[in-house]
Amino acid sequence: MPDLATALIAENFARDAGGVLHVGGLALTELTKEFGTPLFVYDAGTMRRTYRALREAVAGFAEVDFSVKANPNPAVIRVFGQEGAGAEIASGAEFDAALRAGVAAERILFAGPGKSAADLDRVIGGGIGEIHLENREEMARVAAAAERHGVTVRVALRINPGATAQGGAMRMGGKPSPFGFDEEEMEAAIDAVEAMPRLRLAGLHLFAGTQGLKAETLLGQWAYGLGLAARMAERIGRPLETIDLGGGLGIPYFSGDTALDLAAIRAGLPALIATLRANPLLAPARVVLEPGRYLAGPAGLYLARVLAVKESRGSRFVITDGGMHHHLAASGNLGQIVKRDFPLAAVVDAGSECTATAVVGPLCTPLDMLARAAPLPPLAEGDLVAVLQSGAYGLTASPTGFLSHPMPAELLVEGGEAELIRARGA
Incomplete structure (x- = not known):
C-alpha cells in the first residue's frame, strides 16, 4: 500500500x-x-472535483456552501462560488472577501461567538442573508443594529448539542462551550428571539464536531440536528427556512487515516430525507452543509x-x-x-x-x-x-x-x- x-x-x-x-x-x-x-x-480543478462529488453525494438532502475561514483568499472563494456555493463567514473582513469573490450577500451567513457591533453594522448594512446567534448579548447587538438600519434581520440559533451528538477529531458540542446556546436552554433562547420585532427566527445551526472521517458519525449528527430543528419549528409554530448542519467533514492528514466514504454518506441519506418530508414544518427548509477543510484542503x-x-x-x-x-x-x-x-x-x-x-x-x-x-x-x-x-x-x-x-x-x-x-x- x-x-x-x-x-x-x-x-x-x-x-x-x-x-x-x-x-x-x-x-x-x-x-x-x-x-x-x-x-x-x-x-482549482481539484477544488471543483471535490465540490461536485460532495454536492452529488448529498443531492436531494442538502446544499453545499463554503466555510470561508478555511481559506479566505477571494480567488479560492470565487472557485466555489462559481460552482454554486454560498459562503459561511466569521468576520466582517470575510464578508468583504466573499463579496469580492462574487458571492451574493443573501447567500452569505455569519457565524462565530464574538461578533462585534462594527462587523454587525457592516454585514447588516450590506444585506447579509442570515446571522447565527450564539449568546444573549449578541442577540441584543443584532437587534440594535437592525433598528439602526431600519430592517428586519433573518437569524438562526446556534445550538450546542447534548453529548449524544458529539464526534470528530475536535468536539464542538456535548460539553461546556463558548459556541452557541446549550441545548437545554434552546426553548428560552427561541422565546427571546421571538420577542424581538427586528429579528426573524429562520432556522437552526448545529456544529457538533470537526475533522470527521466516519460517515456514520456525520449521519448521526445530522439526524440529531433534524430532531432539534423539529423542536424549534414546533416552538415557533411555523416552518423553518434554514437548517444548517455545519461542516466537520474531514480529510486524511496522517498515516492510517481513511478518507470519508461519500458512498456511505449517500446510502445513509434516505432516512434523513424521509424525516424532512414527513414533517411539514421541516420540509420547506433549505438544509445546508458548510464544509471548508474538506473542499479546499x-x-x-x-x-x-x-x-x-x-x-x-x-x-x-x-x-x-x-x-x-x-x-x-x-x-x-x-x-x-x-x-x-x-x-x-x-x-x-x-x-x-x-x-x-x-x-x-x-x-x-x-x-x-x-x-x-x-x-x-x-x-x-x-x-x-x-x-x-x-x-x-x-x-x-x-x-x-x-x-x-x-x-x-x-x-x-x-x-x-x-x-x-x-x-x-x-
Whole structure:
C-alpha cells in the first residue's frame, strides 16, 4: 500500500517521467523559479472535483456552501462560488472577501461567538442573508443594529448539542462551550428571539464536531440536528427556512487515516430525507452543509526550499525556508494533542529509497518542525519539499508575524495557467 503522500499525489496531482511533481499541468519546479519559496499553490480543478462529488453525494438532502475561514483568499472563494456555493463567514473582513469573490450577500451567513457591533453594522448594512446567534448579548447587538438600519434581520440559533451528538477529531458540542446556546436552554433562547420585532427566527445551526472521517458519525449528527430543528419549528409554530448542519467533514492528514466514504454518506441519506418530508414544518427548509477543510484542503500544497541538511547526534535534519509561521497546522501546533506528520513529498523524486526525515523551518523555536519522520528521498540544499493537504487552515491560521519573515505568495492554478492571488510580502 502506498504511503499517504503518494496516494494523494496520485489522486489529485501528477509526476512526469523525471519524477517532477505537477499541479494542474504545471511543473512546481518552474513555478518556484518564477514565484519563489515558500509558496502556496492551489489547484482549482481539484477544488471543483471535490465540490461536485460532495454536492452529488448529498443531492436531494442538502446544499453545499463554503466555510470561508478555511481559506479566505477571494480567488479560492470565487472557485466555489462559481460552482454554486454560498459562503459561511466569521468576520466582517470575510464578508468583504466573499463579496469580492462574487458571492451574493443573501447567500452569505455569519457565524462565530464574538461578533462585534462594527462587523454587525457592516454585514447588516450590506444585506447579509442570515446571522447565527450564539449568546444573549449578541442577540441584543443584532437587534440594535437592525433598528439602526431600519430592517428586519433573518437569524438562526446556534445550538450546542447534548453529548449524544458529539464526534470528530475536535468536539464542538456535548460539553461546556463558548459556541452557541446549550441545548437545554434552546426553548428560552427561541422565546427571546421571538420577542424581538427586528429579528426573524429562520432556522437552526448545529456544529457538533470537526475533522470527521466516519460517515456514520456525520449521519448521526445530522439526524440529531433534524430532531432539534423539529423542536424549534414546533416552538415557533411555523416552518423553518434554514437548517444548517455545519461542516466537520474531514480529510486524511496522517498515516492510517481513511478518507470519508461519500458512498456511505449517500446510502445513509434516505432516512434523513424521509424525516424532512414527513414533517411539514421541516420540509420547506433549505438544509445546508458548510464544509471548508474538506473542499479546499486537498487542493493545496505548501512548497519550501531546502537551505541545509545536517546531522545532530545521530539524527538528520532538513532545514527549509518554510515553517510554522506560514503553516501552523503542519507543525502540529494548531490544536493537535499528539503531533503527527502531515503528508510530505519531494517535489522531484526519481524513485530513490526513502528514509525517515525530520523537516524543520527557519524559526528560532523547536516547535518549528514540519515533519518528524517523513518518508523522503535524500535531499540537499536547493531541493524542494511539498506539504500536501495544505489548502485549508494554512497561511491565515498561522503566526505570520513571528520573526518577521515575508509573507509567501499564493497561486491558483487552473487550465494550465497560474494566477498570482497573493503577491510575496503582501
